[in-house]
Amino acid sequence: MNERQQARRPGGRSARVGAQVHQAVTELIGERGYGNFTVGEVAARAGVADSSIYRRWGGLEKLLTDVALTRLDARSPMPDTGSLAGDLRTYAAQVAREITGPDGPAVLHLAVALSGSGEQGVRAGQELRAERTRQLQSVLDRARERGEDTADGLDAFEVLDHVLAPMYVRVLFGMVPLAPEYVDGLVDRLLLTHGMDQG
Amino acid sequence: MNERQQARRPGGRSARVGAQVHQAVTELIGERGYGNFTVGEVAARAGVADSSIYRRWGGLEKLLTDVALTRLDARSPMPDTGSLAGDLRTYAAQVAREITGPDGPAVLHLAVALSGSGEQGVRAGQELRAERTRQLQSVLDRARERGEDTADGLDAFEVLDHVLAPMYVRVLFGMVPLAPEYVDGLVDRLLLTHGMDQG
Structure with missing residues (x-):
């Protein structure tokens, strides 16, 4: 525009x-x-x-839902570095920065609180999750199209479970900061589980 | 009594x-x-x-903190099945039952909300986490005493990150129920990462 x-x-x-x-x-x-x-x-x-x-x-609940959706949708586009390992490392570092940034923990707490309060909040949580899953799936699909075999065994939910969830829980329970080596380690471990070259 | x-x-x-x-x-x-x-x-x-x-x-905040601490401390004692794999599978199944039970999601949401609201809540969250870590460490220590080599490479934080965190996040965002195969799979994957026999 x-x-x-x-x-x-x-x-x-x-x-x-x-x-x-x-x-x-x-x-x-x-x-x-x-x-x-x-x-x-x-x-x-x-x-x-x-x-x-x-x-x-x-009212307040609809306002809070709007804030959570806007903030969490506003995240940067998915990385496209040319390799699955690079994309996932960049993505994980980006999420870590966002959820530990100035308003990060507050927005994450808000998203969780909304998911636990009423139908509207649950729907908002589902939308966010669906959007996040689509983004991750696009990264995995690109890797498959490039012929990165090991992307076949990997789905978006594994990234959620073993890269995003540990970071979310640590931030939600105040176990911060998230050291860059820790965040890289989550991605390396996921790739290692799939027997993939980490280089 | x-x-x-x-x-x-x-x-x-x-x-x-x-x-x-x-x-x-x-x-x-x-x-x-x-x-x-x-x-x-x-x-x-x-x-x-x-x-x-x-x-x-x-006041309300202190009452909520008390409820969260009592409920989350009231969980069953750590299993002692004779093998690390058995202990972790039993423990994971037990946590899954608790957090998806009648009041489970509410108590988990409460624990997260408290961790995000004020010093007292943060302290309560830290106490819970310390207690959970001690429990897990005792299971790992017993495995080492029995001579289960691969327990050496494993620490309580890995169980938090790769078994508890995925279940917590799925329950917090309403991705329930947690299928028994899913819960077992989280433990198997953790043990596999450490090259351990899963039998």
Whole structure:
């Protein structure tokens, strides 16, 4: 999109309000934890009226779902380094940076909390998981197309179980930072299990 | 403990109130998710006065921490089957049953939520993790004492990362049930990585 299109695009103010409200939510989760603040407190911190939030999101749970989906969808595109090992190492390092970054633990806690609270949250969690699985599958498919045999035995759920899950659990339980050698080690171990060259 | 001892034991009423309050908290977390109920609602469901809860626990966060610690400490003792493979398979199956049982997902969500909210919750999470690590280490130590060589290369954190973490993340994101073959597969894979006989 060029600047002219952007300038013509309606909703500039709406986008700004949205960003302020999202930032306020992320800060409040980081400071107080999930469930320990109200719509009124979000509105005050974002500098908008309570009614703007209710009009746009309906309520706190829908707002939190929107923040979690937006933040977790905003991650960088999947790497394409030319080898499965390179793609997975780059991807794992990227996820590690995101979930240990300034708002990372708060967003991860939010995603987990939503998955445990009500149908809407469960659906949001399923969408995120489906999206993540699709991304990983595209990396594995590319490796197969290049003829990397060992990609055949590997599926996206193994990456979830043995690369993402250990990092998620460590961040959720405050076992941080995630050392780069630790993160590389998770990928190397996964590839080793599949008898693949790690070079 | 026989009935006479139980009758003589001081704190019988206090223990009963404690159990009722804990049960009420677990139910409310299961129904509404963490953060979506008040001390008054817990008291009403448990059939006790609000003041009893404030007197004993001080507030909602301390009560939630107490529930999480009690529930997660109450798990069965570590198995002692005579082989590392047997111990780990039995342990993994036991954890899978607990976290997918009637209150399992709620308690797991609670433990995660507490770890993300305030110093007290973080400390509670650290205590739980330390206790879990000690339990696993005792299983590994016994295997080494029996002369199971491959236990040398294995530490409690690997069991956390590659057996517990995948199950935790799947339950937290609603990817249930955990099939017995899946749970066994996590243990087999861990042992395989260490070149150990899986029989």
